[in-house]
Amino acid sequence: MRNSPPDWQLEGFLDRLDAWIERESPNDDLCLLVTAWIMTRYGDPYQGVRRESGFPNLWFGAVPDTEDGSGNIVVCAYWIEESNRVVRCDSFATLGLPL
Secondary structure (H helix, E strand, C coil): CCCCCCCCEEECHHHHHHHHHHHHCCCHHHHHHHHHHHHHCCCCCCCCCEECCCCCCEEEEECCCCCCCCCEEEEEEEEEECCCCEEEEEEEEEEECCC
16 A cells, blocks of 8 residues: 555644634544544545635535534634645634534
């Protein structure tokens, strides 16, 4: 099995993740779910998110399996620069449903 480089370069995700953790103090399991989801952006940053109208290249979506049972879910917004295959994180937040 060969090791190939990731399809996309991720920027700012860990900094934004740390800021979200500091701001909202999620439990460890939730942090692990969000961190695992970040890794999926390497292969396909379009999966499970939608383009935000009025903002070129801004994408937004819920992180799967992060609903807390009280109607809240973790979301992420990020910019996709197709020309250089960079995905730049804008923010993480916990929002109430429906989105």
